Amino acid sequence: MTPSTLRIGRRYRPTRLADSYDAIVIGSGMGGLTSAALLSDLGFRVCVLEQHYTAGGYTHSYERNGYEWDVGVHYIGDVGAKTRSRQMFDYLSDGKLEWAPMDAEYDRFYIGEKLFSAKAGKREYRDNLVRQFPGEEQAIDRYLKLLDRAGAALPAYGMKQVLGFWPRLLMSPYLSFKLPSVLFRNTYDVLSELTDDQDLIAVLCGQWGDMGLPPKRSTFLVHAMIVRHYLYGGYYPIGGSWRIADSIIPKIQATGGEVFTYAQVERIDVENATVTGVTMKDGHRIACNCVISSAGVGNTFQKLLPGDVAAQAGYERRLKTVEPSYAHLGVYIGLKSTADELGLPKTNFWIYPDNDYDAAVARFVEDKDAPFPVVYISFPSAKDPDYLRRHPGTATIEIVAPAPYQWFEQWRDETWGKRGDDYDAFKEALGERLMSHLYDKLPQLRGKVDYYEVSTPLSTNWFGGYQQGELYGLAHTPERMKQKWLRPRTSIPGLWLTGQDILTCGVTGAMMAGMLTTTSIVGIRRMMPLLKRIYSQ
Numbered sequence: 001m002t003p004s005t006l007r008i009g010r011r012y013r014p015t016r017l018a019d020s021y022d023a024i025v026i027g028s029g030m031g032g033l034t035s036a037a038l039l040s041d042l043g044f045r046v047c048v049l050e051q052h053y054t055a056g057g058y059t060h061s062y063e064r065n066g067y068e069w070d071v072g073v074h075y076i077g078d079v080g081a082k083t084r085s086r087q088m089f090d091y092l093s094d095g096k097l098e099w100a101p102m103d104a105e106y107d108r109f110y111i112g113e114k115l116f117s118a119k120a121g122k123r124e125y126r127d128n129l130v131r132q133f134p135g136e137e138q139a140i141d142r143y144l145k146l147l148d149r150a151g152a153a154l155p156a157y158g159m160k161q162v163l164g165f166w167p168r169l170l171m172s173p174y175l176s177f178k179l180p181s182v183l184f185r186n187t188y189d190v191l192s193e194l195t196d197d198q199d200l201i202a203v204l205c206g207q208w209g210d211m212g213l214p215p216k217r218s219t220f221l222v223h224a225m226i227v228r229h230y231l232y233g234g235y236y237p238i239g240g241s242w243r244i245a246d247s248i249i250p251k252i253q254a255t256g257g258e259v260f261t262y263a264q265v266e267r268i269d270v271e272n273a274t275v276t277g278v279t280m281k282d283g284h285r286i287a288c289n290c291v292i293s294s295a296g297v298g299n300t301f302q303k304l305l306p307g308d309v310a311a312q313a314g315y316e317r318r319l320k321t322v323e324p325s326y327a328h329l330g331v332y333i334g335l336k337s338t339a340d341e342l343g344l345p346k347t348n349f350w351i352y353p354d355n356d357y358d359a360a361v362a363r364f365v366e367d368k369d370a371p372f373p374v375v376y377i378s379f380p381s382a383k384d385p386d387y388l389r390r391h392p393g394t395a396t397i398e399i400v401a402p403a404p405y406q407w408f409e410q411w412r413d414e415t416w417g418k419r420g421d422d423y424d425a426f427k428e429a430l431g432e433r434l435m436s437h438l439y440d441k442l443p444q445l446r447g448k449v450d451y452y453e454v455s456t457p458l459s460t461n462w463f464g465g466y467q468q469g470e471l472y473g474l475a476h477t478p479e480r481m482k483q484k485w486l487r488p489r490t491s492i493p494g495l496w497l498t499g500q501d502i503l504t505c506g507v508t509g510a511m512m513a514g515m516l517t518t519t520s521i522v523g524i525r526r527m528m529p530l531l532k533r534i535y536s537q
């Protein structure tokens, strides 16, 4: 086995630090890098500290045995035209990040024995649904109207995250009007008022894995955001997902900032209830009165901040109102033929045992041998027009499925790669079950797989620092989406939050969180000219 070589960012050494920084960012995921790049443009010198060996957080890729896989990016929506997201990506990457469209059928849903799909384009999406459910035209149109309503609410939701106490109070009638309570109900309840057809509900929720909660537990607002996000199709970053961070880092370096890897923050330092900097794992102290944590709220308040500070500021109590999202298994597969030769599509497969997703999750959590409630299969080398240049004559496939962290907890203190035979056997058995789903759908792949490896929630913990291997940070429950404290500004002066926990998961969700965090730090007046520049490109 050859080690991973795909590494970006600069290796941390105390001697490589500048004399002083205007802001420190903990974590180099999309949220952290976006905040860092925007602040850099506004003249801040920013130091990004990443504990992993490469930058990018969930957008990083890794290489092994001549193959390359992404760990947390399979497709991104809303970048095929000059949308706000696309403009922000273009700005952050100086136009260097390019996108390749997936097939018009970007998601395929295998629900029990039935087959459904999602098609790119609002009209096409609708007509395709009506074709699959001819008696449900009215329900489908009412559903699309609700999606529009959720879309119209998003700016207000973002605004709510940045406004201070008094402006928020003053604007509360407007915010309540723009954010009706239906958006904060659970997805299943909202959809079952539109239709009784359980297959239709299942198809509408066929992407539930994109935010990690089945319909009876998820918030309709987040469901709607995901569906809208992909409504005009899925896109893949040309060159692999690691290109995202690789194309943003120069913006941070341009004003003297840096993105350091192998740079684990041990503690956020606080004196007189105010942040004064961070202490690294090697004991080195970096002084700074602006620290932005992109490491997730669990890590920030339970691990990085001194316990008494977090408790006094009320975060111990607040954390009880939220829960971690599910953890996951990943299978990373390499084949010695090209995607074309193997007939791999640019379509994601979602495989479900039946149309009751919540019941399937509950069965699986209780019983390891129950069918996987969802198996997601993605074909990155087929999606990436540049893949064969980097890895000629090969193809890759990735499989993702949920798995409770608790199943693996007994090995949590062991070292990666050395967790012992029991662990290896357990994950291998799970991996084989997932591989059988792949062969079931694409039997031509039997005998063609050259290499595969399985990751568990402990891998997510080891490489991404998520304490319970959570896939998407905090679970997107209605309770979470109503929390007022999940916003960039914390009640500890000098400490700011960013990333998926303060808005929603997804690369774009984390990117927009980065924008909100920067706005909160510098104020709307200073941010407006920069936003105008970004959105007038």
Ligand SMILES: Cc1cc2nc3c(=O)[nH]c(=O)nc-3n(C[C@H](O)[C@H](O)[C@H](O)COP(=O)(O)OP(=O)(O)OC[C@H]3O[C@@H](n4cnc5c(N)ncnc54)[C@H](O)[C@@H]3O)c2cc1C
Pocket (backbone or CB within 6 Å): 026, 027, 028, 029, 030, 031, 032, 049, 050, 051, 052, 056, 057, 058, 059, 071, 072, 073, 074, 075, 076, 263, 264, 265, 266, 294, 295, 296, 299, 328, 330, 400, 463, 464, 465, 466, 471, 472, 498, 499, 500, 501, 504, 505, 506, 507, 508, 510
């Ligand atoms: C399997 C999987 C598939 C996904 N697929 C998609 C997809 O197809 N499309 C999509 O849009 N989104 C997808 N996502 C979600 C998306 O990748 C994330 O929501 C998003 O990238 C999160 O960004 P972030 O900046 O909030 O956090 P992260 O990317 O997790 O970044 C946080 C960083 O903080 C670092 N860190 C933690 N603690 C410390 C510390 N003490 N010191 C220094 N550094 C620290 C971590 O190492 C990490 O790099 C997927 C996620 C997963 C796991």
